[in-house]
Amino acid sequence: xxxxxxxxxxxxxxxxxxxxxxxxxxxxxxxxxxxxxxxxxxxxxxxxxxxxxxxxxxxxxxxxxxxxxxxxxxxxxxxxxxxxxxxxxxxxxxxxxxxxxxxxxxxxxxxxxxxxxxxxxxxxxxxxxxxxxxxxxxxxxxxxxxxxxxxxxxxxxxxxxxxxxxxxxxxxxxxxxxxxxxxxxxxxxxxxxxxxxxxxxxxxxxxxxxxxxxxxxxxxxxxxxxxxxxxxxxxxxxxxxxxxxxxxxxxxxxxxxxxxxxxxxxxxxxxxxxxxxxxxxxxxxxxxxxxxxxxxxxxxxxxxxxxxxxxxxxxxxxxxxxxxxxxxxxxxxxxxxxxxxxxxxxxxxxxxxxxxxxxxxxxxxxxxxxxxxxxxxxxxxxxxxxxxxxxxxxxxxxxxxxxxxxxxxxxxxxxxxxxxxxxxxxxxxxxxxxxxxxxxxxxxxxxxxxxxxxxxxxxxxxxxxxxxxxx
Amino acid sequence: xxxxxxxxxxxxxxxxxxxxxxxxxxxxxxxxxxxxxxxxxxxxxxxxxxxxxxxxxxxxxxxxxxxxxxxxxxxxxxxxxxxxxxxxxxxxxxxxxxxxxxxxxxxxxxxxxxxxxxxxxxxxxxxxxxxxxxxxxxxxxxxxxxxxxxxxxxxxxxxxxxxxxxxxxxxxxxxxxxxxxxxxx
Numbered sequence: 241x242x243x244x245x246x247x248x249x250x251x252x253x254x255x256x257x258x259x260x261x262x263x264x265x266x267x268x269x270x271x272x273x274x275x276x277x278x279x280x281x282x283x284x285x286x287x288x289x290x291x292x293x294x295x296x297x298x299x300x301x302x303x304x305x306x307x308x309x310x311x312x313x314x315x316x317x318x319x320x321x322x323x324x325x326x327x328x329x330x331x332x333x334x335x336x337x338x339x340x341x342x343x344x345x346x347x348x349x350x351x352x353x354x355x356x357x358x359x360x361x362x363x364x365x366x367x368x369x370x371x372x373x374x375x376x377x378x379x380x381x382x383x384x385x386x387x388x389x390x391x392x393x394x395x396x397x398x399x400x401x402x403x404x405x406x407x408x409x410x411x412x413x414x415x416x417x418x419x420x421x422x423x424x425x426x427x428x429x430x431x432x433x434x435x436x437x438x439x440x441x442x443x444x445x446x447x448x449x450x451x452x453x454x455x456x457x458x459x460x461x462x463x464x465x466x467x468x469x470x471x472x473x474x475x476x477x478x479x480x481x482x483x484x485x486x487x488x489x490x491x492x493x494x495x496x497x498x499x500x501x502x503x504x505x506x507x508x509x510x511x512x513x514x515x516x517x518x519x520x521x522x523x524x525x526x527x528x529x530x531x532x533x534x535x536x537x538x539x540x541x542x543x544x545x546x547x548x549x550x551x552x553x554x555x556x557x558x559x560x561x562x563x564x565x566x567x568x569x570x571x572x573x574x575x576x577x578x579x580x581x582x583x584x585x586x587x588x589x590x591x592x593x594x595x596x597x598x599x600x601x602x603x604x605x606x607x608x609x610x611x612x613x614x615x616x617x618x619x620x621x622x623x624x625x626x627x628x629x630x631x632x633x634x635x636x637x638x639x640x641x642x643x644x645x646x647x648x649x650x651x652x653x654x655x656x657x658x659x660x661x662x663x664x665x666x667x668x669x670x671x672x673x674x675x676x677x678x679x680x681x682x683x684x685x686x687x688x689x690x691x692x693x694x695x696x697x698x699x700x701x702x703x704x705x706x707x708x709x710x711x
Numbered sequence: 712x713x714x715x716x717x718x719x720x721x722x723x724x725x726x727x728x729x730x731x732x733x734x735x736x737x738x739x740x741x742x743x744x745x746x747x748x749x750x751x752x753x754x755x756x757x758x759x760x761x762x763x764x765x766x767x768x769x770x771x772x773x774x775x776x777x778x779x780x781x782x783x784x785x786x787x788x789x790x791x792x793x794x795x796x797x798x799x800x801x802x803x804x805x806x807x808x809x810x811x812x813x814x815x816x817x818x819x820x821x822x823x824x825x826x827x828x829x830x831x832x833x834x835x836x837x838x839x840x841x842x843x844x845x846x847x848x849x850x851x852x853x854x855x856x857x858x859x860x861x862x863x864x865x866x867x868x869x870x871x872x873x874x875x876x877x878x879x880x881x882x883x884x885x886x887x888x889x890x891x892x893x894x895x896x
Binding site for chain 1: 733735736739740743747748749751752755756765768769772773776830831834852853854858859874877878881882884885888889892893895
């Protein structure tokens with residue numbers, strides 16, 4: 241069957257209907273159909289078979305019970321619409337109905353049951369007018385239930401109940417499935433009218449009883465089925481309502497998430513923009529060979545580097561002289577005789593050099609025996625002018641202590657009578673950026689000679705003053 | 712997830728089915744809606760027993776979900792479903808042969824109009840007269856709507872073999888129904 245052209249026309253029709261016939265073979269097939277009534281009939285028959293198969297709803301539609309069973313077994317929720325009818329058949333319009341449609345089906349079923357009940361009562365009333373026999377509705381069942389052919393004619397009235405019993409026994413012996421049913425319908429007997437009046441009456445009574453019982457049983461079963469369907473429809477409605485609420489909540493939650501994501505996205509976009517800007521800035525910065533400074537202190541010092549400033553200070557002294565040899569204590573507290581003026585150039589913020597000078601009392605003492613029994617003693621406390629070069633170092637401001645700046649200064653110079661050195665250590669307290677106060681301890685050493693003899697005087701005291709910076 | 716699960720392809724639904732929760736439920740519901748009718752029809756027609764068909768139907772879907780959640784790659788969902796169902800049906804029929812054959816009257820149709828019931832029953836009867844191979848080919852084509860290529864994939868037969876089986880099955884059905892359909896048409 242590799243070449244469609246070699247097939248019979250019947251086969252070609254089958255392939256054509258399945259969409260599997262080649263285009264070349266189609267032409268020959270239609271030509272043959274046009275001239276052959278038998279082929280046309282085949283065509284129609286296959287179409288009708290196919291159409292009929294599409295109507296086999298029982299095969300195509302899983303029962304709601306089965307659907308529920310599957311979903312329960314899989315531990316899944318029952319979505320709305322699934323408990324009714326899935327997409328039916330092939331190439332047909334999907335028939336998907338919801339719980340409301342299920343409700344209408346149920347209502348329709350209830351109304352049908354009511355109509356059936358009324359009809360049955362009417363039918364029951366009419367049956368007294370007929371004679372006949374009950375046979376199973378299915379032809380298959382007829383062939384397998386020979387006992388059901390029992391005839392009621394000739395007064396064999398008691399055999400009807402016997403017949404039902406036999407059928408039930410037969411059914412049980414055949415192990416009928418729970419879903420199977422045998423439907424009986426009443427067929428009028430062509431030999432009716434031969435019974436006697438008495439037999440007819442008894443037969444009618446039996447018939448009435450059995451029919452009534454059958455109808456009641458059937459209706460009870462129908463009502464139970466309807467009640468079951470109604471309960472199921474109610475359950476579906478509640479389920480659908482809950483599902484709807486869940487979906488609303490989910491939608492709301494999703495909307496919130498979407499909004500949240502949008503916000504995050506906007507923030508991220510801002511960060512990206514900022515990063516881009518930063519990158520551009522960095523690119524610009526990299527063009528500068530060397531940064532001016534990397535720390536605030538450096539910035540301060542770097543800023544001031546090209547600009548030397550002049551620091552002018554004036555300070556007073558309170559000190560005590562210790563001449564050597566020490567014969568007497570020499571001290572002087574006269575302010576004007578204990579004053580110094582400095583002028584320092586600030587090379588950096590921490591280092592300065594300059595000159596300093598002042599006037600200061602020094603305790604001087606001389607004593608020597610120049611002849612037997614002749615001793616020359618010299619004792620004086622003159623105020624001497626002095627001057628010298630000054631070098632000062634100081635720390636950065638200590639911010640936790642009001643910005644004070646410890647400093648150390650040395651002075652090397654001289655006085656009219658000899659060499660002089662000073663060491664001063666203390667703190668500066670900035671009052672303004674250009675004005676500060678100082679408080680320090682000071683030690684002075686004066687080396688002098690007299691009559692070719694060397695002498696020295698040391699002084700220790702406290703110095704206090706102010707400084708002004710001139711930029 | 713999009714508002715309507717029907718907007719998803721089978722593959723997308725399988726991905727959703729691997730998750731837990733309402734998305735998986737909705738995905739399964741959509742797959743069920745799409746293919747349960749074909750699957751059910753196959754089981755019913757092959758087994759001729761609604762209760763047994765229901766069991767196989769259920770087992771097929773369970774195995775399908777397990778396969779999806781085991782991350783098995785499924786390119787053609789309906790064909791995959793039918794392959795599972797086919798294997799289960801073959802097993803069931805083999806087991807059944809060891810016990811007893813079903814009787815025709817064990818399948819009783821629901822309420823239908825007389826003519827429809829007659830023709831459908833006739834089709835059923837004719838179908839049951841076919842050999843198992845032809846019957847399966849007919850069911851897969853006419854009830855499940857698979858192409859010949861898909862049937863070949865499901866059954867593992869060559870395409871030409873499938874073509875032969877389907878065509879012969881349909882011809883046999885038509886011949887069996889011909890006297891009756893002629894009256895009905």
